[in-house]
Amino acid sequence: MLSANETFGSRPSVQRQVCPRSQCSFLQFLTIVIALTFFTATGLLAQQAKPNEYQVKATYLYNFGRFVKWPDAAGPAKGDSFPVCVIGQDPFGAILDSTLGGEALDGKPVVLRRISKPHDAGECRILFISSTEEKRLKEILTALDESGVLTVSDMPGFTRRGGMIQFLLEGDRVRFEINLASAESAKLVLSSELLKVAASVKRSGRSGD
Amino acid sequence: MATQQEHSISRRLTWMNMLVSGVALLLACTAFIAFDMITFRQAMVRNLSAQAQIVGSNSVSALLFNDPQSAENTLLALKPAHNILYAQVYLPDGQPFASYSRDPGRHAPVLPPIPPGQTETHWIEDNQIALVRSILLDGKPIGAVYIRSDLQELYGRFLRYAAIAAVVLSACMLAALLISSVFRKAVADPIVDLSKLARIVSQDKNYSVRATPIRSFAELAILIDAFNEMLAQIQQSERALRIARDEMEQRVLERTAELEAAKKEVEEFSHSVVLAKEQVERGSKFKDQFLSTMSHELRTPLNAVLGFSDLLADERYGPLNDRQQRYVAHIHTGGKHLLRLISDILDLSKIEAGRMELTREDVTVTSSFAEVISALYPLAEKKSQALLQHVAPNLHLYADALRFKQILMNLAGNAIKFTPEGGRIELAARQVDDQVRVEVRDNGAGIPLDQQQRIFEAFVRLAQTGTASEGTGLGLAITARLVELHGGKLGIESQSGEGSCFYFSLPLAAIIPVEAPQPSVSVSRARKAPRILIIEDNAATGQLIQSQLTSSGYETLRCDKPERAMEIAAEQQPDAITLDLIMQPVHGLEVLLELKNDPRTSKIPVIVVTVVDQPGVGTALGADEYLIKPVDKATLLGAVERCLLSRGGAAPARAILVVEDDVSTLEVIVELLEAYGYAVSTATDGEQARASVAQFLPELVILDLVLPKLSGFELLAEWRSNPRTADLSVFVLTNKDLTKEEEKYIHAHAESLFRKQHAWREPLIKQLERVATALSWEKT
Numbered sequence: 001m002l003s004a005n006e007t008f009g010s011r012p013s014v015q016r017q018v019c020p021r022s023q024c025s026f027l028q029f030l031t032i033v034i035a036l037t038f039f040t041a042t043g044l045l046a047q048q049a050k051p052n053e054y055q056v057k058a059t060y061l062y063n064f065g066r067f068v069k070w071p072d073a074a075g076p077a078k079g080d081s082f083p084v085c086v087i088g089q090d091p092f093g094a095i096l097d098s099t100l101g102g103e104a105l106d107g108k109p110v111v112l113r114r115i116s117k118p119h120d121a122g123e124c125r126i127l128f129i130s131s132t133e134e135k136r137l138k139e140i141l142t143a144l145d146e147s148g149v150l151t152v153s154d155m156p157g158f159t160r161r162g163g164m165i166q167f168l169l170e171g172d173r174v175r176f177e178i179n180l181a182s183a184e185s186a187k188l189v190l191s192s193e194l195l196k197v198a199a200s201v202k203r204s205g206r207s208g209d
Numbered sequence: 210m211a212t213q214q215e216h217s218i219s220r221r222l223t224w225m226n227m228l229v230s231g232v233a234l235l236l237a238c239t240a241f242i243a244f245d246m247i248t249f250r251q252a253m254v255r256n257l258s259a260q261a262q263i264v265g266s267n268s269v270s271a272l273l274f275n276d277p278q279s280a281e282n283t284l285l286a287l288k289p290a291h292n293i294l295y296a297q298v299y300l301p302d303g304q305p306f307a308s309y310s311r312d313p314g315r316h317a318p319v320l321p322p323i324p325p326g327q328t329e330t331h332w333i334e335d336n337q338i339a340l341v342r343s344i345l346l347d348g349k350p351i352g353a354v355y356i357r358s359d360l361q362e363l364y365g366r367f368l369r370y371a372a373i374a375a376v377v378l379s380a381c382m383l384a385a386l387l388i389s390s391v392f393r394k395a396v397a398d399p400i401v402d403l404s405k406l407a408r409i410v411s412q413d414k415n416y417s418v419r420a421t422p423i424r425s426f427a428e429l430a431i432l433i434d435a436f437n438e439m440l441a442q443i444q445q446s447e448r449a450l451r452i453a454r455d456e457m458e459q460r461v462l463e464r465t466a467e468l469e470a471a472k473k474e475v476e477e478f479s480h481s482v483v484l485a486k487e488q489v490e491r492g493s494k495f496k497d498q499f500l501s502t503m504s505h506e507l508r509t510p511l512n513a514v515l516g517f518s519d520l521l522a523d524e525r526y527g528p529l530n531d532r533q534q535r536y537v538a539h540i541h542t543g544g545k546h547l548l549r550l551i552s553d554i555l556d557l558s559k560i561e562a563g564r565m566e567l568t569r570e571d572v573t574v575t576s577s578f579a580e581v582i583s584a585l586y587p588l589a590e591k592k593s594q595a596l597l598q599h600v601a602p603n604l605h606l607y608a609d610a611l612r613f614k615q616i617l618m619n620l621a622g623n624a625i626k627f628t629p630e631g632g633r634i635e636l637a638a639r640q641v642d643d644q645v646r647v648e649v650r651d652n653g654a655g656i657p658l659d660q661q662q663r664i665f666e667a668f669v670r671l672a673q674t675g676t677a678s679e680g681t682g683l684g685l686a687i688t689a690r691l692v693e694l695h696g697g698k699l700g701i702e703s704q705s706g707e708g709s710c711f712y713f714s715l716p717l718a719a720i721i722p723v724e725a726p727q728p729s730v731s732v733s734r735a736r737k738a739p740r741i742l743i744i745e746d747n748a749a750t751g752q753l754i755q756s757q758l759t760s761s762g763y764e765t766l767r768c769d770k771p772e773r774a775m776e777i778a779a780e781q782q783p784d785a786i787t788l789d790l791i792m793q794p795v796h797g798l799e800v801l802l803e804l805k806n807d808p809r810t811s812k813i814p815v816i817v818v819t820v821v822d823q824p825g826v827g828t829a830l831g832a833d834e835y836l837i838k839p840v841d842k843a844t845l846l847g848a849v850e851r852c853l854l855s856r857g858g859a860a861p862a863r864a865i866l867v868v869e870d871d872v873s874t875l876e877v878i879v880e881l882l883e884a885y886g887y888a889v890s891t892a893t894d895g896e897q898a899r900a901s902v903a904q905f906l907p908e909l910v911i912l913d914l915v916l917p918k919l920s921g922f923e924l925l926a927e928w929r930s931n932p933r934t935a936d937l938s939v940f941v942l943t944n945k946d947l948t949k950e951e952e953k954y955i956h957a958h959a960e961s962l963f964r965k966q967h968a969w970r971e972p973l974i975k976q977l978e979r980v981a982t983a984l985s986w987e988k989t
Contacts, residue, residue, distance in 0.1 A: 060274065196279050
């Protein structure tokens with residue numbers, strides 16, 4: 001299978017010209033199958049033909065880690081692992097575990113922690129604040145002030161209230177908006193790439209407060 | 210042509226120059242452009258690859274956060290690159306994620322596969338470069354970029370290069386042209402000059418010209434020097450040649466002049482030869498003419514002399530006394546001698562002129578001898594000489610029969626003449642080898658040795674003979690010449706007092722198949738003999754009568770059966786009939802009666818030949834003659850002749866026409882004929898004769914050949930071709946010397962030929978009697 005791929009995969013045009021008619025369809029089919037298998041086996045999102053909302057959000061949560069630069073002096077950067085924390089009632093369930101399990105970010109293995117106290121959040125790189133913590137939000141954010149923790153939540157008005165990244169739903173599609181001022185105040189550098197794909201970016205600080 | 214040749218070398222140099230530089234440049238340009246194209250294409254690919262990479266890395270977040278809009282924004286960055294036809298970002302599962310197209314309406318292709326282990330691949334199709342690149346994140350593919358670019362830039366670049374190359378090429382060609390013109394001056398011009406010079410030398414033979422020496426090219430310089438050197442040598446040798454040639458020319462001119470002079474001499478000489486030849490020919494012609502005139506002009510009066518002297522001697526016009534008779538005899542003898550002399554002279558001159566033609570044939574020697582001896586016998590008898598012959602049997606000669614006889618006659622005649630009375634003359638012939646030796650020997654006085662050689666010359670006669678013999682002195686000369694003409698030689702053996710022997714040898718006749726004689730020639734025109742029917746039942750008697758009649762020249766018919774006699778007579782219409790009386794089963798008288806009563810046979814005279822002595826009965830029954838057996842020949846012939854005469858008498862008498870231009874000869878002939886009782890009419894030229902015959906058909910014509918206005922030959926031919934005169938009897942009487950052909954012609958077309966130079970009267974009368982008796986007896 002590999003050799004066929006090597007021989008014909010690189011130049012479909014040549015393949016079309018060279019191969020006999022009866023073999024062509026088979027080889028084409030073969031090639032496509034191989035390509036699909038290749039992507040499926042290695043891709044992160046490949047098998048999610050119809051991923052549910054939290055599966056996408058889990059992946060995003062992980063991916064945010066790629067586009068954020070943590071300050072070296074910050075607490076979270078000091079550890080030997082890359083802790084991703086969930087505070088409040090966990091909406092992901094096992095999905096988050098399977099998504100983050102065995103992954104690494106910033107050269108460190110990703111560690112999932114479910115916490116309940118805001119003080120515990122100081123050690124996290126990424127903190128997902130469950131919508132159940134809406135009432136304690138102010139408390140949590142204040143506790144994290146300038147500690148260099150990326151805050152993510154899907155509760156409405158999160159970014160307005162000083163959160164950094166808030167999940168949105170545009171129909172089936174999961175999107176997010178960013179409060180850049182909050183991130184900057186926490187000395188986090190968000191990649192322009194991330195800003196590019198954000199549904200909106202708030203740069204005026206805590207305008208809502 | 211010349212200019213073409215002149216320019217050919219320089220033109221070729223130019224061409225070569227341009228060709229070489231052109232090809233070199235073309236190759237260089239091609240290589241350069243090809244290299245550049247390859248390089249440029251690689252650059253394009255690299256460029257595309259970079260663009261794909263940029264697009265890829267800028268699309269990572271879009272892919273990760275499922276934001277096609279962002280990816281499309283990234284792709285839009287490709288817009289300023291006009292060569293990008295379209296670009297597309299794919300999800301890892303091959304689904305299109307975001308796309309960009311330069312021209313609207315493009316559809317995203319299915320993601321082409323990337324070979325494993327590679328992140329990028331590219332290919333060229335439809336004049337476009339396609340490139341696929343994986344988008345990797347942490348070494349894992351999260352999507353792919355596909356970019357497709359057209360090659361317009363490449364082609365544009367190629368066209369620009371081609372244009373530049375063309376310009377450069379043209380410029381180089383121009384430069385090459387300029388450079389080659391410089392080269393031409395240096396290399397080609399001297400060569401062209403040299404070739405021009407060579408042409409001048411070869412065409413004008415001008416060896417004084419020299420090529421201009423050059424120093425620029427060593428080989429060319431050597432060539433030119435060598436050429437000049439060669440010219441100098443040629444000039445030198447040519448000068449030497451010219452001098453030699455001038456000398457030669459001078460000599461040729463001299464020699465030509467000499468030859469011209471010699472030629473002129475030869476021409477003059479040949480002209481004089483031609484003149485002389487013409488003179489000789491004229492002389493010879495004149496001589497021939499003279500001879501033939503003489504033969505005619507001399508003989509004609511002689512014939513008159515002889516004829517009249519004959520008539521006088523016959524005493525027809527009164528008796529002559531002895532003296533007169535003697536004188537007439539002298540005249541006759543003299544005339545005959547003269548005639549003979551003339552004939553001999555003509556013969557001799559004919560032989561000497563080489564105009565004697567021999568008609569050779571197979572001659573039986575025995576018969577020739579017999580004829581000669583019978584002719585000469587009377588002469589020999591007169592002198593009481595013995596004339597003997599010894600001829601081997603079956604000897605045949607190849608010779609002219611007439612001339613052979615003439616030879617024998619002359620020799621034997623001489624022998625008789627010169628041998629005293631009571632002598633002996635022997636003629637002998639025998640075969641010696643393949644020849645026949647003929648000898649004529651006598652026992653006369655013999656011929657002295659000193660005269661033996663002269664004897665064959667003309668007009669030489671032996672002195673001692675003394676007698677006034679009739680010889681002309683030409684006989685032996687003619688004889689000797691005739692023998693020579695036959696290829697032999699007449700010799701003589703003689704001793705004084707012992708007689709002499711003349712001998713010669715002639716070739717034996719080869720076995721020559723005798724040509725069948727042509728009927729037209731051989732059939733004599735002699736008149737048909739009277740035909741007699743013999744009616745006789747006794748064979749012996751019939752045969753006797755038949756032999757008696759046949760021997761006298763009659764034609765006979767025999768009838769053994771009297772009962773058929775009437776039938777035969779009516780059918781055959783004989784001129785006369787002899788009839789026996791005592792016959793079985795029918796009696797002769799019955800036959801006679803029948804014959805006389807039948808109108809077909811009543812006019813035929815009948816001679817009764819019988820033992821019955823009753824002439825009265827016979828004549829009463831109409832028999833014309835009645836003869837009683839045994840009948841002797843004379844009686845029978847007399848009776849037959851009488852009968853024939855009486856029968857012929859029934860026809861009206863017709864005259865004999867004598868055609869003769871010489872009046873005296875004509876008178877002689879007329880006298881002669883009238884003396885024998887013939888009716889005669891005359892004509893003195895051909896036209897008269899023709900008119901006379903046309904008017905009234907004569908019984909017979911005596912025709913001279915040499916006639917004014919119309920010759921005898923022409924008359925004869927005319928008469929024979931006309932049916933009315935075809936059977937007319939013609940006797941030719943002439944003194945013309947006839948050629949063989951003429952003689953043949955006359956024999957074929959006339960009844961008889963008589964020659965005036967020979968004795969002709971008696972034979973003529975005899976012949977006349979046979980042919981024309983009917984007339985004469987009627988008249989008398």
